[in-house]
Amino acid sequence: MEMNNRNGYFKKEITLSKEEEIKIVKIGFSWVTFFFGFLVPFYRKDWNTGWVLLTIMVISHMMLPLLMFLILVVFSFLYNRIYINTLLKSGWKFATKDDEILWENKKEMAEKVDNMVLTLKEMEAKIDKKIEEYGFVKKFVWGGIYALSIGILIKNTPLLAVGIGFFVISFIKREKM
Numbered sequence: 641m642e643m644n645n646r647n648g649y650f651k652k653e654i655t656l657s658k659e660e661e662i663k664i665v666k667i668g669f670s671w672v673t674f675f676f677g678f679l680v681p682f683y684r685k686d687w688n689t690g691w692v693l694l695t696i697m698v699i700s701h702m703m704l705p706l707l708m709f710l711i712l713v714v715f716s717f718l719y720n721r722i723y724i725n726t727l728l729k730s731g732w733k734f735a736t737k738d739d740e741i742l743w744e745n746k747k748e749m750a751e752k753v754d755n756m757v758l759t760l761k762e763m764e765a766k767i768d769k770k771i772e773e774y775g776f777v778k779k780f781v782w783g784g785i786y787a788l789s790i791g792i793l794i795k796n797t798p799l800l801a802v803g804i805g806f807f808v809i810s811f812i813k814r815e816k817m
Contacts, residue, residue, distance in 0.1 A: 654743055655735035656727055666720050667746055674716040686723055
């Protein structure tokens with residue numbers, strides 16, 4: 641079934657119902673979770689997820705505050721999906737057929753992204769294996785990537801030249817091996 645703007649393709653929320661109660665739940669990145677962290681699951685009475693997130697945040701903050709920030713960013717991408725799955729397991733149903741189709745499409749898209757990530761990781765592993773065969777070249781390749789990316793970010797032409805130089809040296813060394 642093709643979905644357009646009227647029946648939910650661009651919709652960012654789904655409606656769930658249980659008996660007389662209705663909940664509208666956002667899909668995708670949770671800005672509220674990003675800014676308020678573990679308070680959001682507690683506010684939504686999602687106790688298990690709230691305690692898990694609070695524990696993870698406390699432990700990660702003791703280890704490295706930046707780690708807590710990274711975990712919070714990742715959790716912000718996942719929380720709405722976790723919350724919807726929790727509601728569905730506790731007896732909530734989709735209010736309309738369009739909501740159910742939208743949810744299935746979002747899950748299918750997430751699975752495709754996960755498969756793409758796995759494929760990219762497999763390709764990266766193969767590339768790393770090939771690079772390790774050349775040992776010394778690996779340092780130049782990563783140096784080139786670093787110099788090129790920083791050069792692009794800060795629009796620094798000499799740094800771009802250094803990055804290109806690293807790549808040229810790595811390929812010359814590779815040919816000599």
